[in-house]
Structures are given as C-alpha cells and as structure tokens.
Amino acid sequence: MTPHEHMTQRLRKVAGGIAWERCVFAGTATLGAEALLDAAVDIAWDRLMPDTLERPNLEVRREGRLIVFRLNVYSLEQVLAQAA
Numbered sequence: 245m246t247p248h249e250h251m252t253q254r255l256r257k258v259a260g261g262i263a264w265e266r267c268v269f270a271g272t273a274t275l276g277a278e279a280l281l282d283a284a285v286d287i288a289w290d291r292l293m294p295d296t297l298e299r300p301n302l303e304v305r306r307e308g309r310l311i312v313f314r315l316n317v318y319s320l321e322q323v324l325a326q327a328a
Contacts, residue, residue, distance in 0.1 A: 247279040263307070265311075
C-alpha cells in the first residue's frame with residue numbers, strides 16, 4: 245500500500261476541510277511519517293482545490309484527536325491591509 249492509498253483510506257471530512265486522526269501520522273513499519281505527511285498535503289490540495297494547479301497555503305491545526313487541513317483564506321480586509 246502506498247502512503248497516498250493509506251491516507252486516502254483514513255481520510256475524514258470535517259466542516260471546511262479534511263482531517264485524519266493524529267495516530268495515522270505516526271507511520272508504520274513500511275510507511276514513514278514523512279511520506280504520510282507528504283501524502284496528506286497532496287490529498288488536501290486535491291480535495292480542497294480540485295481541478296486547479298494553484299496550491300494555496302494550508303491551515304493545519306490539531307483539534308482534539310484530529311489533524312485538520314483547511315485552506316488558509318484571507319479576508320478582503322487582510323489583503324487590503326497588506327497592500328497598504
């Protein structure tokens with residue numbers, strides 16, 4: 245099983261994003277934690293920004309037993325404040 249397949253099987257949908265239980269990232273004897281994290285980021289971009297080559301920043305948070313991936317979305321006010 246590839247890291248991508250492993251992470252896809254354990255994917256959970258949450259409000260505004262996707263998540264995995266924290267224990268999934270611990271790795272296995274054949275799949276390292278780094279490979280699993282890379283797969284999770286790739287899956288998050290594919291699921292949260294389908295049919296585009298754009299790869300926006302992801303917000304990654306620990307929420308209880310889950311690691312949650314969401315798009316890091318800026319409000320119009322934040323964008324304008326940075327431009328000033």
